[in-house]
Amino acid sequence: MSAAIQFLETRGSDLVTAVLVHLQFVVVSVGIGFVMAMLLAIMLSRLPAKVSAVALPVLGVFQTVPGLVFIGILFMYTGIRPLTVIIALSIYALFPILKNSYAGILSVPEAMKEAARGCGMTDLQILCKVELPLAMSSIFAGVRMSTIYTVSWAVLAAMIGLGGLGQFIFIGIETNNQVLILGGAIPAAILAVALAMLIDFVQDKLTPRGMKGRKP
Protein backbone atom coordinates (compact mmCIF):
# COMPACT_ATOMS: atom_id res chain seq x y z
CA MET A 1 0.00 0.00 0.00
CA SER A 2 2.77 2.40 0.95
CA ALA A 3 4.47 1.53 -2.33
CA ALA A 4 1.35 2.66 -4.15
CA ILE A 5 1.28 5.95 -2.26
CA GLN A 6 4.94 6.50 -2.97
CA PHE A 7 4.32 5.74 -6.65
CA LEU A 8 1.53 8.31 -6.78
CA GLU A 9 3.67 10.89 -4.97
CA THR A 10 6.71 10.57 -7.22
CA ARG A 11 5.01 9.66 -10.49
CA GLY A 12 1.60 11.22 -10.04
CA SER A 13 1.96 13.90 -12.69
CA ASP A 14 3.63 11.44 -15.11
CA LEU A 15 0.69 9.15 -14.57
CA VAL A 16 -1.85 11.85 -15.42
CA THR A 17 0.06 12.71 -18.61
CA ALA A 18 0.32 9.02 -19.51
CA VAL A 19 -3.40 8.45 -19.00
CA LEU A 20 -4.22 11.46 -21.18
CA VAL A 21 -1.82 10.37 -23.95
CA HIS A 22 -3.25 6.87 -23.77
CA LEU A 23 -6.81 8.17 -23.89
CA GLN A 24 -5.94 10.36 -26.85
CA PHE A 25 -4.54 7.41 -28.82
CA VAL A 26 -7.63 5.34 -28.05
CA VAL A 27 -10.23 8.00 -28.82
CA VAL A 28 -8.61 9.16 -32.07
CA SER A 29 -7.97 5.61 -33.33
CA VAL A 30 -11.40 4.26 -32.44
CA GLY A 31 -12.93 7.39 -33.99
CA ILE A 32 -11.10 6.92 -37.28
CA GLY A 33 -11.69 3.16 -37.19
CA PHE A 34 -15.40 3.75 -36.55
CA VAL A 35 -15.87 6.11 -39.51
CA MET A 36 -13.98 3.83 -41.90
CA ALA A 37 -15.79 0.74 -40.59
CA MET A 38 -19.21 2.31 -41.00
CA LEU A 39 -18.45 3.44 -44.56
CA LEU A 40 -17.16 -0.02 -45.45
CA ALA A 41 -20.07 -1.77 -43.76
CA ILE A 42 -22.65 0.34 -45.59
CA MET A 43 -20.83 -0.20 -48.87
CA LEU A 44 -20.54 -3.96 -48.34
CA SER A 45 -24.19 -4.25 -47.41
CA ARG A 46 -25.12 -2.67 -50.75
CA LEU A 47 -22.89 -4.93 -52.80
CA PRO A 48 -23.73 -8.54 -53.64
CA ALA A 49 -23.15 -11.03 -50.81
CA LYS A 50 -20.32 -12.59 -52.83
CA VAL A 51 -18.13 -9.51 -52.37
CA SER A 52 -18.33 -9.59 -48.60
CA ALA A 53 -17.89 -13.36 -48.58
CA VAL A 54 -14.43 -12.64 -50.01
CA ALA A 55 -13.68 -9.29 -48.36
CA LEU A 56 -14.46 -10.19 -44.74
CA PRO A 57 -12.22 -13.30 -44.52
CA VAL A 58 -9.39 -11.36 -46.24
CA LEU A 59 -9.69 -8.58 -43.65
CA GLY A 60 -9.84 -11.25 -40.96
CA VAL A 61 -6.52 -12.65 -42.14
CA PHE A 62 -4.89 -9.24 -41.78
CA GLN A 63 -6.14 -9.12 -38.25
CA THR A 64 -3.87 -12.05 -37.41
CA VAL A 65 -0.81 -9.86 -38.06
CA PRO A 66 0.50 -9.13 -34.57
CA GLY A 67 0.32 -5.47 -33.49
CA LEU A 68 4.00 -5.60 -32.66
CA VAL A 69 4.88 -6.33 -36.30
CA PHE A 70 2.45 -3.82 -37.67
CA ILE A 71 3.80 -0.98 -35.57
CA GLY A 72 7.33 -2.24 -36.24
CA ILE A 73 6.92 -2.11 -40.02
CA LEU A 74 5.01 1.18 -40.07
CA PHE A 75 7.65 2.68 -37.85
CA MET A 76 10.31 2.05 -40.51
CA TYR A 77 8.35 4.23 -42.93
CA THR A 78 6.57 6.81 -40.82
CA GLY A 79 9.10 7.09 -38.01
CA ILE A 80 8.59 7.86 -34.33
CA ARG A 81 5.41 9.86 -34.65
CA PRO A 82 1.98 9.51 -33.04
CA LEU A 83 0.74 8.97 -36.61
CA THR A 84 2.41 5.54 -36.68
CA VAL A 85 0.52 4.39 -33.62
CA ILE A 86 -2.75 5.91 -34.75
CA ILE A 87 -2.64 4.25 -38.17
CA ALA A 88 -1.96 0.86 -36.61
CA LEU A 89 -4.55 1.20 -33.86
CA SER A 90 -7.24 2.52 -36.23
CA ILE A 91 -6.85 -0.51 -38.45
CA TYR A 92 -7.14 -2.86 -35.47
CA ALA A 93 -10.15 -0.92 -34.16
CA LEU A 94 -11.83 -1.18 -37.56
CA PHE A 95 -12.32 -4.96 -37.70
CA PRO A 96 -14.74 -5.61 -34.81
CA ILE A 97 -16.85 -2.56 -35.72
CA LEU A 98 -16.99 -3.52 -39.39
CA LYS A 99 -17.95 -7.12 -38.65
CA ASN A 100 -20.70 -6.16 -36.21
CA SER A 101 -22.11 -3.27 -38.24
CA TYR A 102 -22.24 -5.34 -41.39
CA ALA A 103 -24.02 -8.19 -39.59
CA GLY A 104 -26.35 -5.67 -37.94
CA ILE A 105 -27.33 -3.97 -41.19
CA LEU A 106 -27.87 -7.30 -42.92
CA SER A 107 -30.08 -8.55 -40.10
CA VAL A 108 -32.68 -5.83 -40.73
CA PRO A 109 -35.72 -7.72 -42.06
CA GLU A 110 -36.42 -7.19 -45.75
CA ALA A 111 -40.09 -6.50 -44.92
CA MET A 112 -39.15 -3.42 -42.88
CA LYS A 113 -37.10 -1.94 -45.72
CA GLU A 114 -39.92 -2.74 -48.09
CA ALA A 115 -42.39 -0.98 -45.78
CA ALA A 116 -40.10 2.06 -45.56
CA ARG A 117 -39.89 2.21 -49.34
CA GLY A 118 -43.66 1.90 -49.48
CA CYS A 119 -43.89 4.95 -47.22
CA GLY A 120 -41.98 6.85 -49.89
CA MET A 121 -38.56 6.97 -48.22
CA THR A 122 -35.49 7.41 -50.37
CA ASP A 123 -32.54 4.99 -50.11
CA LEU A 124 -30.67 7.43 -47.90
CA GLN A 125 -33.67 7.85 -45.60
CA ILE A 126 -34.09 4.10 -45.33
CA LEU A 127 -30.42 3.79 -44.36
CA CYS A 128 -30.48 6.55 -41.76
CA LYS A 129 -33.94 6.09 -40.33
CA VAL A 130 -34.53 2.36 -40.59
CA GLU A 131 -31.41 0.28 -41.12
CA LEU A 132 -28.90 2.06 -38.89
CA PRO A 133 -31.25 2.49 -35.91
CA LEU A 134 -32.22 -1.18 -36.10
CA ALA A 135 -28.56 -2.21 -36.37
CA MET A 136 -27.57 0.08 -33.52
CA SER A 137 -27.19 -2.42 -30.70
CA SER A 138 -24.96 -4.57 -32.87
CA ILE A 139 -22.87 -1.56 -33.96
CA PHE A 140 -22.42 -0.45 -30.35
CA ALA A 141 -21.34 -3.94 -29.33
CA GLY A 142 -18.61 -3.68 -31.96
CA VAL A 143 -17.49 -0.22 -30.82
CA ARG A 144 -17.38 -1.39 -27.22
CA MET A 145 -15.27 -4.43 -28.06
CA SER A 146 -12.84 -2.50 -30.20
CA THR A 147 -12.45 0.23 -27.58
CA ILE A 148 -11.48 -2.31 -24.92
CA TYR A 149 -8.98 -3.93 -27.31
CA THR A 150 -7.55 -0.59 -28.35
CA VAL A 151 -6.85 0.41 -24.73
CA SER A 152 -4.83 -2.78 -24.49
CA TRP A 153 -3.07 -2.33 -27.84
CA ALA A 154 -2.17 1.29 -27.13
CA VAL A 155 0.37 -0.03 -24.62
CA LEU A 156 2.54 -0.78 -27.67
CA ALA A 157 2.93 2.96 -28.31
CA ALA A 158 5.58 2.93 -25.58
CA MET A 159 7.51 0.35 -27.59
CA ILE A 160 8.57 3.11 -29.98
CA GLY A 161 8.82 5.65 -27.17
CA LEU A 162 5.56 7.48 -27.63
CA GLY A 163 4.39 7.37 -24.05
CA GLY A 164 1.03 6.34 -22.72
CA LEU A 165 0.52 3.87 -19.91
CA GLY A 166 2.77 1.40 -21.71
CA GLN A 167 5.87 3.31 -20.64
CA PHE A 168 5.34 2.28 -17.00
CA ILE A 169 4.71 -1.29 -18.04
CA PHE A 170 7.81 -1.54 -20.25
CA ILE A 171 10.09 0.07 -17.67
CA GLY A 172 8.51 -2.08 -14.98
CA ILE A 173 9.16 -5.28 -16.92
CA GLU A 174 12.74 -4.29 -17.71
CA THR A 175 13.58 -3.42 -14.11
CA ASN A 176 11.38 -6.14 -12.60
CA ASN A 177 9.43 -3.52 -10.66
CA GLN A 178 5.88 -4.67 -10.01
CA VAL A 179 4.76 -1.31 -8.64
CA LEU A 180 5.49 0.27 -12.01
CA ILE A 181 3.78 -2.56 -13.91
CA LEU A 182 0.68 -2.21 -11.73
CA GLY A 183 0.93 1.55 -12.08
CA GLY A 184 0.42 1.05 -15.81
CA ALA A 185 -1.92 -1.94 -15.68
CA ILE A 186 -4.50 -0.75 -13.17
CA PRO A 187 -5.15 2.64 -14.82
CA ALA A 188 -5.36 0.87 -18.21
CA ALA A 189 -7.93 -1.60 -16.90
CA ILE A 190 -9.91 1.21 -15.25
CA LEU A 191 -9.73 3.22 -18.48
CA ALA A 192 -11.07 0.25 -20.48
CA VAL A 193 -13.94 -0.37 -18.06
CA ALA A 194 -14.78 3.35 -17.83
CA LEU A 195 -14.86 3.76 -21.61
CA ALA A 196 -17.04 0.66 -21.93
CA MET A 197 -19.46 2.13 -19.38
CA LEU A 198 -19.47 5.44 -21.24
CA ILE A 199 -20.33 3.64 -24.47
CA ASP A 200 -23.17 1.78 -22.74
CA PHE A 201 -24.45 5.11 -21.47
CA VAL A 202 -24.34 6.75 -24.91
CA GLN A 203 -26.04 3.73 -26.41
CA ASP A 204 -28.80 3.98 -23.84
CA LYS A 205 -29.30 7.68 -24.66
CA LEU A 206 -29.32 7.10 -28.42
CA THR A 207 -31.67 4.14 -28.48
CA PRO A 208 -35.25 5.20 -29.22
CA ARG A 209 -37.54 4.54 -26.26
CA GLY A 210 -39.64 2.07 -28.21
CA MET A 211 -36.62 -0.11 -28.98
CA LYS A 212 -35.23 -0.44 -25.47
CA GLY A 213 -34.97 -3.93 -24.09
CA ARG A 214 -35.21 -5.35 -27.57
CA LYS A 215 -32.68 -7.91 -28.66
CA PRO A 216 -31.38 -7.55 -32.23
Added chain:
Amino acid sequence: MIDTARVLQHLHLVLVASFATTIIGVALGVLTYLSALLRPVILWIADILQTIPVLALLGLVMVFFGPTATTVIIGIVLYSLLPVVRNCYVGLEGINPALKEAARGMGMTKLQALLWVELPLALPIIFAGIRIAVVTSIGIAVFGNVVGGGGLGATLTNAIRTQNMPVLLWGTLSLMVMAIVFDTAMGFVEKRLKSRNT
Protein backbone atom coordinates in the same frame (compact mmCIF):
# COMPACT_ATOMS: atom_id res chain seq x y z
CA MET B 1 15.00 -17.76 -43.15
CA ILE B 2 13.06 -18.51 -40.01
CA ASP B 3 14.52 -20.35 -37.09
CA THR B 4 12.51 -23.58 -36.82
CA ALA B 5 13.34 -23.78 -33.14
CA ARG B 6 11.49 -20.49 -32.59
CA VAL B 7 8.43 -21.75 -34.46
CA LEU B 8 8.40 -24.94 -32.41
CA GLN B 9 8.86 -22.92 -29.24
CA HIS B 10 5.90 -20.78 -30.23
CA LEU B 11 3.76 -23.85 -30.93
CA HIS B 12 4.85 -25.34 -27.63
CA LEU B 13 3.73 -22.22 -25.73
CA VAL B 14 0.39 -22.16 -27.54
CA LEU B 15 -0.35 -25.87 -27.18
CA VAL B 16 0.54 -26.17 -23.50
CA ALA B 17 -1.38 -22.99 -22.70
CA SER B 18 -4.42 -24.07 -24.72
CA PHE B 19 -4.45 -27.44 -22.99
CA ALA B 20 -4.41 -25.75 -19.58
CA THR B 21 -7.00 -23.18 -20.67
CA THR B 22 -9.33 -25.95 -21.80
CA ILE B 23 -9.15 -27.86 -18.52
CA ILE B 24 -9.34 -24.82 -16.24
CA GLY B 25 -11.89 -23.07 -18.43
CA VAL B 26 -14.27 -26.03 -18.60
CA ALA B 27 -13.93 -26.62 -14.85
CA LEU B 28 -14.74 -22.97 -14.16
CA GLY B 29 -17.53 -23.04 -16.73
CA VAL B 30 -19.17 -26.04 -15.02
CA LEU B 31 -18.77 -24.29 -11.67
CA THR B 32 -20.39 -21.17 -13.11
CA TYR B 33 -23.27 -23.30 -14.36
CA LEU B 34 -23.77 -25.20 -11.11
CA SER B 35 -23.41 -22.40 -8.59
CA ALA B 36 -25.53 -19.29 -8.87
CA LEU B 37 -23.41 -17.83 -6.09
CA LEU B 38 -20.07 -18.15 -7.91
CA ARG B 39 -21.48 -17.30 -11.35
CA PRO B 40 -21.20 -13.50 -11.23
CA VAL B 41 -17.81 -13.70 -9.47
CA ILE B 42 -16.18 -16.00 -12.01
CA LEU B 43 -17.62 -14.24 -15.06
CA TRP B 44 -16.63 -10.86 -13.64
CA ILE B 45 -13.04 -11.94 -12.98
CA ALA B 46 -12.69 -13.51 -16.42
CA ASP B 47 -14.08 -10.30 -17.92
CA ILE B 48 -11.74 -8.02 -15.96
CA LEU B 49 -8.70 -10.13 -16.88
CA GLN B 50 -9.40 -9.29 -20.52
CA THR B 51 -9.24 -5.55 -19.90
CA ILE B 52 -5.72 -5.75 -18.49
CA PRO B 53 -3.20 -5.14 -21.29
CA VAL B 54 -1.39 -8.35 -22.24
CA LEU B 55 2.05 -6.90 -21.57
CA ALA B 56 1.05 -5.76 -18.10
CA LEU B 57 -0.43 -9.15 -17.28
CA LEU B 58 2.74 -10.90 -18.45
CA GLY B 59 4.85 -8.46 -16.45
CA LEU B 60 2.87 -9.17 -13.30
CA VAL B 61 3.09 -12.93 -13.72
CA MET B 62 6.83 -12.54 -14.29
CA VAL B 63 7.18 -11.05 -10.81
CA PHE B 64 6.23 -14.47 -9.43
CA PHE B 65 7.61 -16.91 -11.97
CA GLY B 66 10.60 -15.05 -13.40
CA PRO B 67 11.49 -14.68 -17.08
CA THR B 68 10.54 -18.20 -18.20
CA ALA B 69 8.17 -20.00 -20.52
CA THR B 70 5.96 -20.73 -17.49
CA THR B 71 5.28 -17.01 -17.16
CA VAL B 72 4.15 -16.77 -20.77
CA ILE B 73 1.97 -19.87 -20.49
CA ILE B 74 0.25 -18.63 -17.32
CA GLY B 75 -0.27 -15.23 -18.95
CA ILE B 76 -1.84 -16.80 -22.03
CA VAL B 77 -4.10 -19.00 -19.90
CA LEU B 78 -5.36 -16.06 -17.83
CA TYR B 79 -5.98 -14.00 -20.92
CA SER B 80 -7.79 -16.65 -22.95
CA LEU B 81 -9.97 -18.14 -20.20
CA LEU B 82 -12.99 -15.95 -20.87
CA PRO B 83 -14.24 -17.44 -24.17
CA VAL B 84 -13.96 -21.00 -22.81
CA VAL B 85 -15.65 -20.24 -19.48
CA ARG B 86 -18.41 -18.21 -21.09
CA ASN B 87 -19.11 -20.66 -23.90
CA CYS B 88 -19.10 -23.58 -21.46
CA TYR B 89 -21.63 -21.81 -19.28
CA VAL B 90 -23.78 -20.67 -22.21
CA GLY B 91 -23.65 -24.15 -23.76
CA LEU B 92 -24.70 -25.92 -20.56
CA GLU B 93 -27.37 -23.34 -19.80
CA GLY B 94 -28.89 -23.61 -23.26
CA ILE B 95 -29.60 -27.34 -23.18
CA ASN B 96 -33.24 -28.25 -23.54
CA PRO B 97 -34.54 -28.67 -19.95
CA ALA B 98 -36.61 -31.65 -21.06
CA LEU B 99 -33.40 -33.53 -21.88
CA LYS B 100 -31.94 -32.79 -18.45
CA GLU B 101 -35.19 -33.92 -16.87
CA ALA B 102 -35.15 -37.11 -18.92
CA ALA B 103 -31.60 -37.88 -17.81
CA ARG B 104 -32.57 -37.48 -14.16
CA GLY B 105 -35.74 -39.46 -14.76
CA MET B 106 -33.70 -42.38 -16.05
CA GLY B 107 -32.09 -42.53 -12.62
CA MET B 108 -28.85 -40.73 -13.45
CA THR B 109 -27.20 -38.87 -10.61
CA LYS B 110 -26.43 -35.18 -11.08
CA LEU B 111 -22.82 -36.02 -11.88
CA GLN B 112 -23.79 -38.70 -14.40
CA ALA B 113 -26.23 -36.36 -16.11
CA LEU B 114 -23.53 -33.72 -16.32
CA LEU B 115 -20.86 -36.05 -17.71
CA TRP B 116 -22.97 -38.15 -20.07
CA VAL B 117 -25.74 -35.84 -21.19
CA GLU B 118 -25.11 -32.17 -20.54
CA LEU B 119 -21.40 -31.81 -21.36
CA PRO B 120 -21.64 -33.86 -24.59
CA LEU B 121 -24.58 -31.74 -25.71
CA ALA B 122 -22.75 -28.52 -24.93
CA LEU B 123 -19.55 -29.73 -26.62
CA PRO B 124 -19.92 -27.85 -29.94
CA ILE B 125 -20.31 -24.52 -28.14
CA ILE B 126 -17.49 -25.30 -25.71
CA PHE B 127 -15.28 -26.24 -28.64
CA ALA B 128 -16.09 -22.93 -30.36
CA GLY B 129 -14.80 -21.19 -27.24
CA ILE B 130 -11.61 -23.26 -27.24
CA ARG B 131 -11.11 -22.35 -30.90
CA ILE B 132 -11.25 -18.64 -30.08
CA ALA B 133 -8.86 -19.19 -27.17
CA VAL B 134 -6.31 -21.07 -29.31
CA VAL B 135 -6.28 -18.49 -32.09
CA THR B 136 -5.97 -15.61 -29.61
CA SER B 137 -3.13 -17.32 -27.78
CA ILE B 138 -1.05 -17.50 -30.97
CA GLY B 139 -1.14 -13.71 -31.00
CA ILE B 140 -0.52 -13.35 -27.27
CA ALA B 141 2.50 -15.65 -27.36
CA VAL B 142 4.20 -13.04 -29.57
CA PHE B 143 4.64 -10.93 -26.44
CA GLY B 144 6.32 -13.86 -24.73
CA ASN B 145 9.81 -12.71 -25.55
CA VAL B 146 9.37 -9.45 -23.63
CA VAL B 147 9.26 -11.53 -20.46
CA GLY B 148 11.91 -13.97 -21.67
CA GLY B 149 9.66 -16.75 -22.94
CA GLY B 150 11.05 -16.97 -26.49
CA GLY B 151 8.84 -17.93 -29.41
CA LEU B 152 8.43 -16.08 -32.69
CA GLY B 153 8.14 -12.80 -30.80
CA ALA B 154 11.92 -12.94 -30.26
CA THR B 155 12.54 -13.33 -33.98
CA LEU B 156 10.20 -10.45 -34.78
CA THR B 157 11.59 -8.07 -32.18
CA ASN B 158 15.13 -8.72 -33.40
CA ALA B 159 14.05 -8.14 -36.97
CA ILE B 160 12.41 -4.84 -36.03
CA ARG B 161 15.49 -3.74 -34.14
CA THR B 162 17.82 -4.54 -37.04
CA GLN B 163 15.26 -3.40 -39.65
CA ASN B 164 15.51 -6.78 -41.33
CA MET B 165 12.46 -6.78 -43.56
CA PRO B 166 12.66 -10.33 -45.01
CA VAL B 167 12.87 -11.96 -41.59
CA LEU B 168 10.08 -9.74 -40.32
CA LEU B 169 7.83 -10.71 -43.21
CA TRP B 170 8.62 -14.41 -42.97
CA GLY B 171 8.06 -14.37 -39.22
CA THR B 172 4.73 -12.62 -39.63
CA LEU B 173 3.73 -14.96 -42.42
CA SER B 174 4.43 -18.03 -40.30
CA LEU B 175 2.32 -16.58 -37.51
CA MET B 176 -0.54 -15.90 -39.90
CA VAL B 177 -0.31 -19.38 -41.37
CA MET B 178 -0.31 -20.84 -37.86
CA ALA B 179 -3.44 -18.88 -36.92
CA ILE B 180 -5.25 -19.74 -40.14
CA VAL B 181 -4.38 -23.44 -39.99
CA PHE B 182 -5.58 -23.78 -36.40
CA ASP B 183 -8.70 -21.73 -37.07
CA THR B 184 -9.68 -23.66 -40.20
CA ALA B 185 -8.94 -27.09 -38.73
CA MET B 186 -10.82 -26.38 -35.53
CA GLY B 187 -13.66 -24.79 -37.49
CA PHE B 188 -13.97 -28.04 -39.41
CA VAL B 189 -14.12 -30.07 -36.19
CA GLU B 190 -16.67 -27.62 -34.79
CA LYS B 191 -18.91 -28.10 -37.79
CA ARG B 192 -18.69 -31.89 -37.44
CA LEU B 193 -19.54 -31.70 -33.75
CA LYS B 194 -22.53 -29.50 -34.49
CA SER B 195 -23.94 -31.75 -37.18
CA ARG B 196 -23.45 -34.81 -34.96
CA ASN B 197 -25.61 -33.26 -32.26
CA THR B 198 -28.57 -32.32 -34.42
